Amino acid sequence: MKKIELLAPAGSYEALVAAVQNGANAIYLGGNAFSARAFATNFSREELKKAVIYAHLRNVKIYVTVNTLYEDNQFENLKDYLLFLATIDVDALIIQDIGLMxxxxxxxxxxEIHMSTQTSIYNLSAVKYFEGLGVDRIVLARENSIEEIKNICNNTDLDIEVFVHGALCMSYSGQCLMSSMIAKRSGNKGACGQPCRLAYKLEKDGKNLDSVPSYLLSPRDLCTLDNIGILIEAGITSF
Structure with a gap:
């Protein structure tokens, strides 16, 4: 039977220790730059090194997110960061940008390269494209149905990872510009202000249709607890 990986996020070293002690097979985390969770505590270089040592001693893998979009003037810093990650022996990079890949x-x-959910890979054609480029894993867009997931898993040899808990994006993951437009905080650079979580009034022809603001744009959080067996049968490698 195929081994299923339980992958936990860690926004701080304390969270990493807690995840490892509670049975995670792998941890994904970000450094102080180029990570899609810019407002998490995140990890300094010393903490990253410490995290890898701690995890590897316990047979747990570390995946580092390098999944934001970057500018030309940031690329030298990005190369230096990649070199550092190579020297401390992280197990995989989670990447959005095809050029960086x-x-x-x-x-x-x-x-090892894992294409991030921010890449918005949501069908078999896209999976086959990245399979041809030699990546190791696809983190599917969170919008896929069970049938779509099953079709993808049955037709690729790549590891397929899915999100099984937490917030859903109102747009395809990482592709929304609403925060940039409203608050000048770019979701593509890890700084989304989550304006879709706010309450709004619906208006038509200058008239309010709602007397009280409601959460018109905010989807419920993802909770697949009752569907874990179905996802395993569909062929998922990592949760």
Missing amino acids: HFVKKYFPDF
């Missing part, structure tokens, strides 16, 4: 494949071929 090509760069890592060329200059850091020992890294």
Whole structure:
């Protein structure tokens, strides 16, 4: 039977220790830059090194998120960061940008590459495209149905990971510009202000249709507890 990976996020070193002690097989986390959770505590370089040592001693893998979009003037810092991650022996990089994926494949071929949910991979054609480029894992968009997931898993040899808990994005994961437009905080750079979580009034022809603001744009959080067996049968590798 295929081994299923339980993958937990950690926004701080304390959270990492708690996740490992409670049975996680792998942890995903971000450094102080290039991570889609810019407002988490995140990890300094010393903490990243410490985290890898702690996890590897307990047979737990560490995946580092490098899943924001970057600008040309940031690329030297990004290369330096990748070199550091290579020296401390992290197990995989979680990447959104296709250009960065090509760069890592060329200059850091020992890294395992997981394409982030921010890449918005939601059908078999996209999965096959990245399979052809030699990535190791796809983190599917959170909008996929069970039938779509099953079709993808049955037609690829790649590891397929899905989110099983937590907030859903009102747009395809990471592709929303609403926060940038309203608050000048870019979701594509890890700084989403989550304006879709706020209450709004519905208006038509200048007239309010709602007397009280309601959460018109905010989806309920994801909770797949009752569907774990179905997802395993569908072929998921990592939760």
